[in-house]
Amino acid sequence: MCGIIGYRGSRDATAVVLEGLKKLEYRGYDSFGVASLAVNKLVVFKQVGAISDFGYADMPLTRTNLAVGHTRWATHGAVTTANAHPQLSNDGKIAVLHNGIIDNWEALRQLLVHEGFTFSSGTDTEVIPNLIQLYISKGYAFHDAMRTTLQHLHGSYAVIVLHEDFDEIAFAKVGSPLLVGRGDNEFFIASDLSAFAKYTTNVVVLPDFHYGFITSNVSLFSLDSESRVEIPYQTIAVDVDEEEDPAIQQYMLKEIMEQPRVLLRAIDQSKDRFELLAEIIRKSQKVFFTGCGTSFHAGLAASYFFASVAKINCTPFLSSETGKLVEFFDDKSVLIALSQSGETADVLDAVKLAKNRGAVVIALVNVQGTTLPLLADHTLYLRAGVERCVLSTKTFTAQLGLLYLLAHTVAGNFSLAHTILNQLAASIQEVLITQAAVIRQVAEKTYNNSDYFIIGRDFASACAVEGALKIKEVSYIHAEGFAGGELKHGTLALVRESIPTVVLVTPDTRTRILSNAMEVKSRKGCIIGVDSLPNSVFDYFIQIPHVSEGLSLLLCIPLQLLAYNLAILRGCDPDKPRNLAKSVTVQ
Ligand code: AGP
Numbered sequence: 001m002c003g004i005i006g007y008r009g010s011r012d013a014t015a016v017v018l019e020g021l022k023k024l025e026y027r028g029y030d031s032f033g034v035a036s037l038a039v040n041k042l043v044v045f046k047q048v049g050a051i052s053d054f055g056y057a058d059m060p061l062t063r064t065n066l067a068v069g070h071t072r073w074a075t076h077g078a079v080t081t082a083n084a085h086p087q088l089s090n091d092g093k094i095a096v097l098h099n100g101i102i103d104n105w106e107a108l109r110q111l112l113v114h115e116g117f118t119f120s121s122g123t124d125t126e127v128i129p130n131l132i133q134l135y136i137s138k139g140y141a142f143h144d145a146m147r148t149t150l151q152h153l154h155g156s157y158a159v160i161v162l163h164e165d166f167d168e169i170a171f172a173k174v175g176s177p178l179l180v181g182r183g184d185n186e187f188f189i190a191s192d193l194s195a196f197a198k199y200t201t202n203v204v205v206l207p208d209f210h211y212g213f214i215t216s217n218v219s220l221f222s223l224d225s226e227s228r229v230e231i232p233y234q235t236i237a238v239d240v241d242e243e244e245d246p247a248i249q250q251y252m253l254k255e256i257m258e259q260p261r262v263l264l265r266a267i268d269q270s271k272d273r274f275e276l277l278a279e280i281i282r283k284s285q286k287v288f289f290t291g292c293g294t295s296f297h298a299g300l301a302a303s304y305f306f307a308s309v310a311k312i313n314c315t316p317f318l319s320s321e322t323g324k325l326v327e328f329f330d331d332k333s334v335l336i337a338l339s340q341s342g343e344t345a346d347v348l349d350a351v352k353l354a355k356n357r358g359a360v361v362i363a364l365v366n367v368q369g370t371t372l373p374l375l376a377d378h379t380l381y382l383r384a385g386v387e388r389c390v391l392s393t394k395t396f397t398a399q400l401g402l403l404y405l406l407a408h409t410v411a412g413n414f415s416l417a418h419t420i421l422n423q424l425a426a427s428i429q430e431v432l433i434t435q436a437a438v439i440r441q442v443a444e445k446t447y448n449n450s451d452y453f454i455i456g457r458d459f460a461s462a463c464a465v466e467g468a469l470k471i472k473e474v475s476y477i478h479a480e481g482f483a484g485g486e487l488k489h490g491t492l493a494l495v496r497e498s499i500p501t502v503v504l505v506t507p508d509t510r511t512r513i514l515s516n517a518m519e520v521k522s523r524k525g526c527i528i529g530v531d532s533l534p535n536s537v538f539d540y541f542i543q544i545p546h547v548s549e550g551l552s553l554l555l556c557i558p559l560q561l562l563a564y565n566l567a568i569l570r571g572c573d574p575d576k577p578r579n580l581a582k583s584v585t586v587q
Contacts, residue, residue, distance in 0.1 A: 001581040002085070002099040003027035004178075005195045006068040006160045006169045008214050009186020013067035014056065016188075020195035021051045021069045026388055026582035027099075027191060028073025031084035034059065035095040035162055036067035042095055042164040046084035050576065066167060068160045070097035073581040076105070077122030086162070089129035090117050093164040096132075098125040099191055100156035100176040101586050108152065128159060143213065146170050150211055150223055156345065156586065158191060172211035172223070176585045177343045177371055180204045180218055182233055187214045192343070192583075193238060193369040194386060201236045205369055236369040252389040252474070252567075252574040256560045257432055259397045260425040262384045263553070266398035267405050267421050269380070271414050277362055277378055278409040281312065284334040284360070288325075289316040290350045291338035292584065294392040295399065297466035299338050301552045302403035304459035310410035319346035320587070322353055331358030336403075339363070340387060340395040341583035342370025349587065351375050364402055366395050380406075389575045390582045391474055393560045396466065397428070400553050420549045427545045431557045435542050439558055442528055442540045443565030446500040452477050453491070453520070454559065455484035456504035457513050459552045463504055467559030474577050475566035484509075484516035497524040502562070503538075504555050505531035507546075530558050 003024025007016040014036050021032055032054075033046035045059045051071055061067075070085035077083035086095035102108070105124035108131060113119070117130045128149060135145035142163050156175025163170070171178060171189055181188035181200045188196035193203060204220070206212075210229070212220040222229050281287060287306065289299030296318050303314040317325055319337075329335065335354040339347045342365040351361050352375065363376035366384050373379040382398035401421055408417030446452070452471050456464040461483040468481030482491065484503070495501070503517045510531070517527050517537045529538030532546035542558045544551075567574045 001027050001073045001583050001585040003071040003191045003195070004069070004097045004099050004158060004160050005188070005190040006171070006214070007186070007188050007196075008066045008169055009183060010065060011186065012063045013065050014061045014063060016196070016199075017067040017069035018051065018056055020190060021071050023194045024071050024191055025051055025576075026390060028071050028581045029576050030072045030074050030079040031081065032069065032071040033084045033086050033097070034061060034067060034069045035086045035097075036061055036064040037162055037164065037167065038062055038064045040164055042093065042162060044086055044088065044095060046081050046086070048079055048081055048084065066162070066169065068095070068097055068162055068169065075101055075586055076124040082121045083123050085125060087121060087123055087126040087129055089133035091133055094129040094132050095162045096125060096129045097160045098128065099158045099585060100174070102127060102153055102157060103155035104153070128153070129161070132161065132163075142166055142170070146172070146211065147221070147223070147226065160189060167215065169214040170211070171214070173206040174208050175345065178206045179369060180206065180212075180214070182218070185216070187218060189214060192367060193236060194367070197238050201238055201369075202233050203236060203369060204231045204233055205371070205374060207231070238368050250564075250574045252391055252393065252564050255387055255389050255394045256564060259394045259432070259557070260429040262394040262398050263401045263421060263425045263428065265383045266401045267418060269383075273380070274406055274409040274414055277380070277406060280360055280362070280378070281310070281334055281406070281410050285332035286328065286334070287312055287314040288329070288333060288335045288354070289314055289338065290319045290322070290335060290347060292319050292344050292346050294396050294466060294469060295338035295340060295344075295347070297462055297469065298396055298399035298403065299336065300465065301400060301459050301462035302407065304462065305404055305552065306407045306410075309407045312410065319344065319350040322350045326353045326357060329354045329357035329359040333357070333359040335359045335361045337361055337363045337372060337376065338399055339372050340366045340382070340392050342367045342372035343583050343585050345585050345587050348372060348375065364399055366398070387582075390577055390580050391470060391563075391574070393470075396556065397553060404550055404553065424547065424550045424553050427547055427554055428557055431544055431554060432561070435544075435558055436561065438540065438542055439561045440565050442542070443562055443569055445540075446526065447475070447566050447569040449498070449500055450478060451494065451499055452479035453495075453499065453501040454479065454481040454504065455487065455501060455513065455516055456506070456555070457484050457509035458506060460504040460506050460509060460513070460555055463552055463555040463559070464502075466556050467502065467563070470560055470563035471566060473580060474563050474574055475570050475572055476578070477566060477570075484513045487516050487519055492519060492523070495520050495523045495525050498526050500526045500528060502528045502530060502559065505529060506551055530555060
């Protein structure tokens with residue numbers, strides 16, 4: 001998942017692009033590159049590393065009025081300068097920046113080699129500039145060469161193209177996100193709005209199979225009909241994007257700590273909206289949850305309280321595993337799609353499949369101006385503000401809060417749930433403050449372990465899975481979260497002396513989960529209890545307030561802080577873990 005941005009206007013285009021790349025860095029930070037057009041001369045700078053580690057002065061770039069930039073998360077080709085974007089044509093006149101995957105790149109590469117082209121990168125992207133060069137060499141005008149090239153590409157792409165001889169930005173979109181922003185005699189184009197929202201939020205969110213050209217205006221074409229199309233601009237009201245504060249060392253900790261406020265903001269939405277969605281759910285015959293990673297875990301946890309509170313049996317499924325489940329979608333189905341970014345390719349694919357079968361789609365999204373809200377029939381925004389850390393923490397709590405409120409609204413208890421959630425925000429605050437020291441102590445004692453187990457029962461088993469994801473993705477310790485009852489069915493074989501096992505205790509499951517804890521303890525495992533009550537089986541006790549409702553919103557809080565502390569102790573970057581990106585826009 002890469003980030004791309006382009007600018008044409010009267011500002012210092014290179015400065016606008018570099019600034020925008022820093023906003024997009026969460027999409028990938030292996031390497032970055034900038035291309036600018038200075039008096040019919042293409043100037044290119046590429047570098048391995050994160051853009052935020054470099055300044056304008058470090059780059060041999062000059063002030064121009066047209067520039068493009070790319071920050072990379074490697075899909076094809078190692079993390080090297082040669083594989084950084086822009087990728088250039090053999091004649092060096094065409095620069096292409098790409099987010100997505102060209103499925104038929106090998107066949108195209110062979111065709112181009114046959115035509116005498118050579119390749120200097122391991123990327124799929126490099127076929128694009130050379131195809132354009134090939135068609136121009138056969139007499140095509142630049143625009144026709146662009147269109148013909150696109151017609152030969154299979155796969156997903158958001159591409160931005162510069163040609164040295166033309167003072168314009170060419171672009172195209174299939175599958176990966178791309179927006180055009182309109183300012184005062186200036187245009188922006190980027191993977192998401194955050195890259196240029198400080199200048200304008202008047203945008204066109206490009207639909208799939210469209211391409212176009214930015215000159216002193218924007219011309220847009222359908223790739224299918226090849227005809228020119230007009231798509232109205234819309235002004236997207238975006239949450240105030242807290243400027244990146246250089247004083248903030250780690251966004252992960254900041255975003256964990258702001259969860260009480262985020263939860264209150266998330267649920268501060270009109271009751272009528274929830275009643276409308278609740279009625280849709282009541283009238284449906286099947287309810288599905290889908291998402292990936294942490295968003296899936298929110299749906300998994302929600303399926304428990306939809307069963308207990310709304311008395312609805314929901315089916316949570318991983319978006320990448322839709323498979324044969326699609327047979328069960330119909331016009332009596334509701335799909336609740338969860339995605340912080342609104343651009344996760346697997347989620348978008350699952351939503352399209354469900355819509356094709358007539359299902360109603362309710363989306364829970366954080367980032368505005370993204371693709372998922374365009375596909376959904378109804379969207380609830382998380383209103384969590386920009387989540388800069390690659391790990392989802394505050395948006396997980398916002399998702400759970402909204403789903404908890406929705407489940408209770410289905411059961412006719414909106415006001416009761418709203419009151420409970422307000423109380424839970426205070427309980428989250430209490431845990432964050434009173435348990436920080438013991439959680440740090442647990443991390444200090446266990447950060448050298450190679451494995452971590454987290455067990456829970458009922459909805460706490462979903463929290464266990466989520467907690468394990470947090471630990472492994474930020475501290476690189478192998479962590480496994482699972483239902484405590486499963487220990488004796490195999491995983492117990494891995495239990496050995498001192499292996500840390502977090503035990504998530506709920507009032508209804510306390511007896512059983514503590515006996516699972518004893519199974520570990522009797523084999524000299526280290527037990528970290530998360531409970532409202534102490535217990536002699538605990539080697540460490542992380543105390544959470546006793547709450548009669550909504551406990552799933554509390555159980556992950558200590559696990560988030562534990563993951564953060566383990567990462568710091570192990571010298572890991574808590575905001576930009578290795579190999580990961582914030583928005584996974586490829587399948
Ligand atoms: C969670 O910490 C990860 N960042 C990842 O699992 C994430 O939840 C997943 O990629 C889904 O992203 P989305 O919510 O933007 O769709």
